[in-house]
Amino acid sequence: MRFLALLLAGLLSGCAVTLKGASLSYHLDFVPAIRYFAPDRGPGATYFLGEEVRFFLTLDAPGWISLVVIDPDGRTYTLDQFHLLSGTHVLPSGAYRYVLTPPRGLHRVRAVYTDRYPGSLRLEGLYTDWDARLSVYLEASRASRYQVAETHFYVY
Incomplete structure (x- = not known):
């Protein structure tokens, strides 16, 4: 019984119910x-x-991708922003390069996917609450679908 409850909770966690007038729309999005x-x-x-x-x-x-870096000193900045099609990409493309500069240490990089063009919105500054700042960004972009993926590397 516990397994069934966990399975049901997991399935419903990816669901969204929206009431629009007298109609009901239900959207399942299990594919990242x-x-x-x-x-x-x-x-x-x-x-x-x-x-x-x-x-x-x-x-x-x-969709639209914003690459956001969080430096070892806690400073957050948008590295790049572009629209990409489905498939595998190597970033940056073309003659543009990401050359590593100080500070040394752990650099976290987040890819923020949205289904709408975020315009001039950027994630920049020192944030104590990343989730709250991301919520403001997503609300301002009017994205109906989004995802954040994070990776990291070290600079010496």
């Missing part, structure tokens, strides 16, 4: 938009100042 996100040397890899880092990102659905 971001299938894979990692630096080119793998999660937790070591890089040195001046080296370049690339990211592998696999999307199940087209």
Whole structure:
């Protein structure tokens, strides 16, 4: 019985019920938009100042991606923002490069997927509550579907 209750809770956690006038819409979204996100040397890899880092990102659905870095000093900034189609991508593409600069230490990188163009919205600053800041960002972007994937690497 406990297993059945856990299974039902897990299934319903991905559901959203929306009342619109007299109609009821029900949406199940069990497929994540971001299938894979990692630096080119793998999660937790070591890089040195001046080296370049690339990211592998696999999307199940087209959408807008914001790459957001959280430095070891707690500073958060948007590294890049672009629209991508479904499939596997190497970021950055073209002649653009992500060259590593101080501070040294653990760098966390989050890929924020939205199904709508976030416009000039950016995640920048020192945040004590990432979830609250992300909620403001998502509300302002009017995204009906979103996902956040995180990876990390070290800079020495």
